[in-house]
Amino acid sequence: MMSNQNQTRKILLLSANPRGSSQLRLGEEMREIKEGLKRSKHRDQYFIGTAEAVRYRDIHRAILEYEPHIIHFSGHGTGEKGLVFEDESGQVKLVDAVALAGLFQLFADQIECVVLNACFSEYQALGISQHINYVVGMSQEIGDKAAIEFAVGFYDALGADKGYEFAYKLGCSLIRVAGIAENLTPQLMTKIDTKSLNASAEATTIYIERPPIEAKCCEAILQPGALIRLRSPQKMGKTLLLEKVINHAREQGYRTAKLDLKLADINILTDLKTFLQWICVNISDSLELEPQLDQYWQEVFGLNKNCTRYFQKYLLAVTETPLVLAIDNFERLFAYPEIFPQFCLLLRGWYEAAKQGDKIGNIWKKLRLVVVHSTEAYPSLDINHSPFNVGLAIELPEFNLQQVELLAKQYELADKLGQQDLSELMGLVGGHPDLIQQAVAYLKNPQATIEELLQLAPTEQGIFSDHLRQQLWHLQHNSQLELGYKKVVIANAPVRLDTEIAFKLHSLGLVKLSGNDCIPSYELYRQYFTVRLE
Structure with a gap:
């Protein structure tokens, strides 16, 4: 029950439908x-505030003004x-989770x-449900129509003094009653469930080695002036491998610093000086050193020169111990032309400086770079200015059957999943590390069966639905890719x-190359996209 006689329930309705x-x-x-x-028997308990055509800056202003308990x-x-949303100039502005x-x-x-009554909004809902x-x-x-039916059911329930979980169920039920096959689309997330999910994910992420890439990386990081590039489509295990390399460097007594570019605020990525x-x-x-920008950053020099001076005269000069700088999610910079080419030029310059045989070269030999990026985006750079065509390139492979068996053993599922079961699973998803990991973690539930998993896998009820929808999003936002991939999944050759x-399809992980020709990477993709791309 929701009743609180001493408090008016404030609902804030936000809407955004940008031009274009x-x-x-x-x-x-x-x-x-x-x-x-208005028709509900508890109507006097509710106050509704509205903000239409909201820009991203209007969100916090509306919350401050109305002080709502519920936001729709x-x-x-x-x-x-x-x-x-829109920005102040009327352009589309995406606000992530x-x-x-x-x-x-x-x-x-x-x-x-x-309530986020918007397509594919569960990503943002999951982030918000942490708080x-x-x-x-x-x-x-x-x-x-389904969005409206859900809203009607949800708020009718609140108006009848029902709780949020009941309101969610009534909203889904009204979609079904209206004859719309979208009643499973709304997803309710609670803070308690999200904390449990995060704890479970952390506890069950197991790294399975794929020789010889680990040995190559650990050997390369010991080389003066090293540059290692880890690349693959998303969810192939790049970040876990990066942590393994960093830990190996720490065991050698090296200093280490990791930058995750996903954590950089947008305003940092729009200005080169701020970013550097x-x-x-x-x-x-990260090195527990006091920042010394005032001492080493001189306006008379250019921005890249100032950043270089800071590293050369301060971060690298304070000790003879090598420094490993790891940059994860580097692909985020691809969308920022004010920063990306200049920063790549900077990294390439540091790599080349380590080749010098003089005092400066000896300083830069102490720096070891590791750059990690997904292949879904496609940067364009002068090859002489790029760090993407030098150093050691590592592209993460899929799991083989022996590695999948080892993963099942780590999850204590060797008795439940025989070699035939694992072969059938791999027949559907290949050796994709994240999909395999999801499947094995799901089968840890005593009630879960491999038969049910395989049957539901290419549907919206299956455990891979988030991954499949993300791949579908990539295709739907590039008509040439969508048309080309449709040809691939419906063909028998x-x-x-x-x-x-x-x-581009190969970079997304959607196809494998057979000579100059393409085939779907996995049977899962063929089954799902044959229906979705009709």
């Missing part, structure tokens, strides 16, 4: 919510990339529930595609 995006029936949705609450957002979502989670954390003592008790997000695309100084301060903190299209 498909038009949604947001006005109708907000009208239905208001009318339903209606608009567009794009999956992991974020919810869609990390940013929204940080914002809602500030109001966690006030806000009880957040807010009840959050609803959509696991896939949701139609206008952010790097200098972060590495100083390898398909010859345009070279660039084949390269």
Whole structure:
């Protein structure tokens, strides 16, 4: 029950439908919510505030003004990339899960529930649910009618003094009653469930070695002036391998500093000076050194020169001990042309400086670089200025059957999963490390069966649905890729595609190359996308 006679429940309705995006029936949705609450027997307990056509800067302003207990957002979502708003110039602005989670954390003592009635918004809902008790997000695309039916059911229940979980169930039920096959799309996440999920994920992430890449990396990191590049599609185990390399360096007594570019605020990535100084301060903190920007950063020099001076005269000069600088999620810079080419030029310059036979060269030999990036994006650089064509390149392979068997053994599932079961699983998802890990972790549940997993895998009920929807998003935002991949999945033989299209599909992990031709990487992809790309 929700009753609190001494407190009015404040609901804030936010909507955003930026120019250039498909038009949604947001006005109708907000009208239905208001009318339903007006008709409810507890209508006097609710106050509704609205903010329409919100820009990203309007979110916190509306929360500060209305001090809501419940926030309902209606608009567009794009999956992991974020919810869609406008910026001050009227351009589309994506706000991702990390940013929204940080914002809602500030109001966690006030806000009880957040509803994100937008396509593919479960990514943002999961982030927000780390701090807010009840959050609803959509696991896939949701139609206008289904979105409105859910909203009607949800707020009718609140108006009848029901709790958030009941309201969620009634909203899903109304979608089904309306004859719309989208009742499984809304997902309720609670703060308690999210904490348990995070703890479980941390406890069950097991690294399986794929020789000889580990030995190559550990050997290379000991070489003066080393540069190691770890690349593969997402969720192949790059970050786990990076941690293994860093730990090996620490065991040798090396100093280490890791930068995860996913953690950089957007304002840091729009200005080269801010970005380079952010790097200098972060590495100083990692090494437990006091930042000395005032001493080593001189306006008379250019930005790359100043950053180089900071490393050369301070971070590398304080000791003879080598320094390993690891940069994870480097692909995030690809979208920032003000920074990306200049920073790549800087890294390439440091790598080349270590080859010098003079005093300066000896200083830079102490720096060992590890750059980690996904292959979904495609940077374009002058080969003479790029760090992506020098050093040791490592592309992570899939698991083989022996490695999958070892993983099952680590999960104590050797008795439940025989070689035939594992072969059938690999027949569906190959040796994709993350998909295999998800499957084995799922089968740890005594009630879960390999038969059910295989049957539901290519559907929205399957455990791989998040991964499949993300790949679908990539295709739907590039019509040439979508058309090319449709040819691949419906064919019974390898398909010859345009070279660039084949390269991009391969970089996404969607195809394997057979000579110059393409085949689906996994049977899972063939089954799922044959239906989705009709």
